[in-house]
Structures are given as C-alpha cells and as structure tokens.
Amino acid sequence: MIDGALTLLTPGPAGTSERVRNALLRGDLCHREPEFADLLERIRVALPRCLNLGGTHETVLVTGSGTAAMEMALIGSVRRGRSALVVNNGVYGERLAKIAGVHGITCHEVRSEWTRPVDPAAVRAALAEHDDIDAVACVHHETTTGLINPIEEIGAATASAGEALFVVDAISGTGIEEPDLARVPADVICGTANKGLHGVPGVSFVLLGDRAVERVAEVPSRSLYLDAAPHLASQRRGEVAFTPAVQACYALDAAIAEYEEAGGFAARTRLYRERAALVRDQFDRLGLPILVAEPFRSSSVTMLRLPGGVSYRALHDELKTRGYVVYAGQGHLSGEYFRICTMGEIPRRRLKELERSLADAIAAVTR
Numbered sequence: 001m002i003d004g005a006l007t008l009l010t011p012g013p014a015g016t017s018e019r020v021r022n023a024l025l026r027g028d029l030c031h032r033e034p035e036f037a038d039l040l041e042r043i044r045v046a047l048p049r050c051l052n053l054g055g056t057h058e059t060v061l062v063t064g065s066g067t068a069a070m071e072m073a074l075i076g077s078v079r080r081g082r083s084a085l086v087v088n089n090g091v092y093g094e095r096l097a098k099i100a101g102v103h104g105i106t107c108h109e110v111r112s113e114w115t116r117p118v119d120p121a122a123v124r125a126a127l128a129e130h131d132d133i134d135a136v137a138c139v140h141h142e143t144t145t146g147l148i149n150p151i152e153e154i155g156a157a158t159a160s161a162g163e164a165l166f167v168v169d170a171i172s173g174t175g176i177e178e179p180d181l182a183r184v185p186a187d188v189i190c191g192t193a194n195k196g197l198h199g200v201p202g203v204s205f206v207l208l209g210d211r212a213v214e215r216v217a218e219v220p221s222r223s224l225y226l227d228a229a230p231h232l233a234s235q236r237r238g239e240v241a242f243t244p245a246v247q248a249c250y251a252l253d254a255a256i257a258e259y260e261e262a263g264g265f266a267a268r269t270r271l272y273r274e275r276a277a278l279v280r281d282q283f284d285r286l287g288l289p290i291l292v293a294e295p296f297r298s299s300s301v302t303m304l305r306l307p308g309g310v311s312y313r314a315l316h317d318e319l320k321t322r323g324y325v326v327y328a329g330q331g332h333l334s335g336e337y338f339r340i341c342t343m344g345e346i347p348r349r350r351l352k353e354l355e356r357s358l359a360d361a362i363a364a365v366t367r
C-alpha cells in the first residue's frame with residue numbers, strides 16, 4: 001500500500017488536507033524577500049488568534065519540531081541560579097526535566113502516576129517549599145497516555161507564587177483540546193504545526209505573554225539556535241535569524257486558514273469530541289479497555305489495552321494492510337497498550353470503517 005493511501009491514526013505527523021499539501025508547492029521563496037516577511041507576520045498574528053488569546057501573547061516561530069519549542073521555552077524562562085519545577089506524569093513531562101538537566105538548570109519535580117493528572121495542591125506545596133523557582137512547566141495533553149492535566153488550576157497556583165512563569169507544553173493539545181488556553185494563565189505556550197493545526201512537520205512555535213517577553217530578554221543565552229530573545233527581536237522586524245522551513249510555513253498558513261474558516265477552536269474541539277465518541281463506542285463493542293479514566297481523557301488520543309496474547313507489532317502490521325497506521329505505547333506501558341489517535345485530517349468514512357478493520361485484524365493475529 002502506498003503511503004498516501006494510508007489513514008494515519010497517529011499523534012503526529014497528522015494527516016493533512018489537499019489544500020495544505022498543495023501549499024507546499026507554492027513555489028520557491030527566499031526568506032530575505034518581503035513576501036516571506038508578509039507570510040511570517042500573517043502566521044505570527046494568526047496563531048494566538050486561533051487559540052483565542054487575543055492580544056496577550058506574541059509568537060516566536062521556530063524551525064524545528066515540537067521539542068525545539070519546548071527547549072526554547074524552558075531555557076528562556078529560568079534565570080541563572082534559579083530553578084524550574086516540572087510537572088511530570090508522562091514521557092513529555094520527563095522530556096521537560098531532561099531539557100533542564102541538559103542545560104544545567106536545577107529541576108524540582110512534581111510527579112503522579114501516568115494515568116492520573118498531577119494534583120495542583122502538590123504544585124502549590126512545591127512552590128511554597130522552594131523559593132527559587134522561575135518556571136513551572138507542565139504538559140497540557142500528555143500524549144503518552146491521552147491524559148489532560150489541570151493546567152487552569154496549576155496556572156493559577158503558579159500565578160499566585162510571584163516570579164514563576166507558567167510554561168505550558170501544549171504541543172499535542174493546541175487548537176483541539178480543552179481547556180481553552182484563553183482561560184489558562186500561561187506565560188509561555190509551546191505548539192507545533194503538524195498536530196491539531198493540521199500543518200506539516202518542520203515548524204513549531206512559542207507564544208510569549210508580557211512577563212515572558214521581559215524574562216527571555218533578561219535570561220543569559222544558553223543556546224545559539226534556541227535563544228528566544230534574538231528570534232523575537234528579528235521576527236518583530238519581519239526577519240528570521242536562520243534559514244526557515246519556508247514550505248512548511250506555506251503549509252501552516254494554509255492550515256491556519258482552514259482552521260479559522262471551519263470555525264476555529266470551538267468547531268475543531270467539537271469535531272474531535274465527535275470523533276472520540278465514534279471510535280470509543282467501537283472500542284467498547286470490541287472489548288478494548290481504555291487506560292485513562294473519564295474525565296481525564298483527551299479527545300484525540302486513546303490508549304487501549306492490547307487483546308490477550310496479541311503483540312503490538314502484529315496488530316499494527318495487520319491494520320496497515322487494511323490502510324490504517326496506529327501507534328505504539330510508550331515507556332513501561334508499551335508491552336500492554338497501544339494508541340489510536342484521531343488527530344489530523346481523517347475522512348469520517350475511514351473512522352466508521354475502523355471497527356470492521358480492527359475486528360478483522362484482531363481476529364487475524366489471534367488465529
């Protein structure tokens with residue numbers, strides 16, 4: 001089966017529309033030309049608008065995957081001699097802590113089981129215990145398990161703690177998962193083009209609130225490529241510091257236009273909730289238990305227990321012959337669980353047909 005005919009049920013890269021794919025062919029463009037400055041400005045203004053952030057945040061566009069945005073966000077938020085507090089209940093919380101470690105930033109952690117959101121009271125207690133915290137970093141949607149963390153409450157706890165910035169990795173939640181970021185007191189928000197916004201991989205972004213704009217200017221540089229302050233300064237002038245992924249920017253521009261024309265955050269979250277209901281009814285009928293309990297589930301990632309005696313690889317390969325690509329579990333859960341994600345452009349017909357293909361694939365691998 002050729003790749004283009006496959007339905008991706010993965011948490012990125014997410015499937016794209018024909019309009020987004022065609023945008024990649026818009027033609028060659030040098031980033032030093034005024035046409036690129038226009039494109040950059042359009043994207044920088046549109047991203048906070050898409051996320052209902054009004055005029056509160058300013059965009060730094062990053063050429064790189066979501067991890068580049070996480071790294072830029074965290075290292076730009078913590079001053080020398082100060083520390084970070086990472087909320088850790090999955091692979092991406094762990095990654096935030098690793099980023100701190102790589103850069104020699106002292107990192108305190110508040111952990112919970114991977115199937116439970118972190119308790120905001122534990123974050124409040126950690127903030128009271130350590131008076132040197134410059135950034136509380138938390139993953140909005142833990143893609144590891146499909147769990148939504150209580151970022152409104154953790155943000156409120158952070159806001160009441162003085163100088164700490166609230167840094168949100170919203171990479172797999174951007175534009176598709178509640179809570180609406182407009183309700184979250186987030187100083188720094190990381191996102192990417194190729195998940196809920198349905199762009200292509202290659203560009204990500206960091207949105208900075210006022211306090212964060214001041215902070216990144218104050219923090220001494222820890223990286224040549226991922227230092228937010230010079231990127232912000234040059235992007236304000238319509239310039240980019242390094243060669244950007246121009247075609248991925250074209251695609252993001254088209255994806256943003258589609259997102260807004262379809263009704264923005266309200267419409268896309270509704271679409272994702274409808275998809276989740278459709279496929280989760282199927283999982284129920286097929287007897288596939290979901291790891292994360294309601295009300296903590298996201299609408300785009302479902303972590304399912306593998307049927308007894310079935311290996312992920314065998315099930316994956318059977319489903320692929322039927323035109324679906326599913327995703328492995330991560331970390332200590334990978335032997336027993338796998339993920340089906342309803343992220344990106346997916347024809348509804350293909351989601352309706354999933355039940356039959358899953359049933360057939362499970363029968364084929366248990367025969």
Ligand SMILES: Cc1ncc(COP(=O)(O)O)c(C=O)c1O
Nearest residue numbers: 065066067092141143169171172
């Ligand atoms: C919540 C979250 N944060 C960060 C990342 C890292 O993004 P990337 O793989 O694009 O570097 C991912 C990727 O799936 C993610 O889901």
